Amino acid sequence: MRRYSQREAAAAVCVAYGTLGRWLREGKVSEVARDRNGYRVFTQDDVDRIAAYKSSLKPAPRRAKPIKRAQDAPTGYKVASFFSGIGGFEVGFEDAGFEVAFQCEVEPFCRKILERHWPKVPRWDDIATLDHATIPISDVWVGGFPCQDLSLARM
Numbered sequence: 001m002r003r004y005s006q007r008e009a010a011a012a013v014c015v016a017y018g019t020l021g022r023w024l025r026e027g028k029v030s031e032v033a034r035d036r037n038g039y040r041v042f043t044q045d046d047v048d049r050i051a052a053y054k055s056s057l058k059p060a061p062r063r064a065k066p067i068k069r070a071q072d073a074p075t076g077y078k079v080a081s082f083f084s085g086i087g088g089f090e091v092g093f094e095d096a097g098f099e100v101a102f103q104c105e106v107e108p109f110c111r112k113i114l115e116r117h118w119p120k121v122p123r124w125d126d127i128a129t130l131d132h133a134t135i136p137i138s139d140v141w142v143g144g145f146p147c148q149d150l151s152l153a154r155m
């Protein structure tokens, strides 16, 4: 009979490894057997049970509050975003009444999301080739740059 590690079970159910661990710790799904080294061992029944729990969850609302675009509450301030990802900072700044003036993001997947939500905003891909003179005048520059080389998680 097929046995799954926690990582394999999480992948089979399409949730993050940590999310599955939290569901187990918090009793959202009942615990599974452990092997002699103390690692969880999931049967197919366990995986099916966890998948059923996941299907029973209501999808989280996409946003807690309705989108308030800068034009609804203009402050006149502009924000330029670097390492934009999928635009998390932009959403917060727009909620505060800022207009997004510029974005810079290299990942094609992220760029598609940005293009969809901010179709009119000028955008650049690789920051290493960005000419600063092309960045529109902005009141705030924001950037959540990649932190892998600084992260304590690597120590």
Ligand SMILES: C[S@@+](CC[C@H](N)C(=O)[O-])C[C@H]1O[C@@H](n2cnc3c(N)ncnc32)[C@H](O)[C@@H]1O
Pocket: 082, 083, 084, 085, 086, 087, 088, 089, 104, 105, 106, 107, 110, 125, 126, 127, 128, 143, 144, 145, 146, 147
């Ligand atoms: C920590 S994430 C930022 C997440 C973002 N704050 C959000 O709300 O989604 C860092 C981002 O920097 C982007 N990035 C990495 N190297 C880059 C480069 N050379 N030029 C532009 N963006 C880059 C990555 O693709 C990634 O999306």
